[in-house]
Amino acid sequence: MTASLWDGDDGSNSDTTNHHSDERLSDAGCEFIDPLLLTPEAAAEMLAISQATLWRLVDRDRIRFVEFTAAGFRRPVRRFQLGELQRFVEESTK
Numbered sequence: 001m002t003a004s005l006w007d008g009d010d011g012s013n014s015d016t017t018n019h020h021s022d023e024r025l026s027d028a029g030c031e032f033i034d035p036l037l038l039t040p041e042a043a044a045e046m047l048a049i050s051q052a053t054l055w056r057l058v059d060r061d062r063i064r065f066v067e068f069t070a071a072g073f074r075r076p077v078r079r080f081q082l083g084e085l086q087r088f089v090e091e092s093t094k
């Protein structure tokens with residue numbers, strides 16, 4: 001029986017399992033890139049703030065977002081670029 005990249009992965013979504021799976025894939029030559037766009041939930045979590053605070057910062061033009069129309073959505077979708085979040089943190093650092 002040949003070893004699989006997924007050996008030892010019980011299908012759970014724990015960070016440890018995903019981390020080990022990522023390592024096995026990376027060792028096999030598969031590279032992962034960060035997503036280009038983050039959901040509001042992911043952006044707020046990355047900044048360690050609530051989504052309400054994120055939207056207040058957007059309303060005050062402190063953080064910019066990307067807006068586009070996606071199939072299956074009634075209204076435009078808003079996403080955040082990692083670089084924009086990094087810029088906000090750097091400009092907010094005193």
